[in-house]
Amino acid sequence: MHDARLDPKFFYPQNVALIHRAANLLWTFSAKAQAQRLFVKGCQIAQVIPERLPTWRDTCLSAAYLALQQHGDKQLAVDAMEHLLSKEQVKDKQHIEYLMVLGELYRALDDNNKAKSTYP
Numbered sequence: 001m002h003d004a005r006l007d008p009k010f011f012y013p014q015n016v017a018l019i020h021r022a023a024n025l026l027w028t029f030s031a032k033a034q035a036q037r038l039f040v041k042g043c044q045i046a047q048v049i050p051e052r053l054p055t056w057r058d059t060c061l062s063a064a065y066l067a068l069q070q071h072g073d074k075q076l077a078v079d080a081m082e083h084l085l086s087k088e089q090v091k092d093k094q095h096i097e098y099l100m101v102l103g104e105l106y107r108a109l110d111d112n113n114k115a116k117s118t119y120p
Helices: 016-028 032-043 050-068 074-087 093-108 112-118
Strands: none
Touching: 016 032, 016 050, 032 050, 032 074, 050 074, 050 093, 074 093, 093 112
């Protein structure tokens, strides 16, 4: 069942906090594929204010985790993680975690060459 009030176009489409909250609500009510799509939309936000970067990163990761749990589209999750990695500046422990998640997604899509290329 689609509720228009949970559609990101209904509220501020560039507000990652609201999108993240709505996606978590969908996840809570077991609308996991719909939650994953909303997490992906939140991840695709072009400009995120610095205070919302942790929420934005979590939005991207949540899209990937749901796909890895067989809830949602794995290619959309790959796109979200590639977008996240393209925006990350610091190559730290968290960056390595993102690469590992992306590698798992590639592996789930049977793209072993790309999966291997993500491991540091």
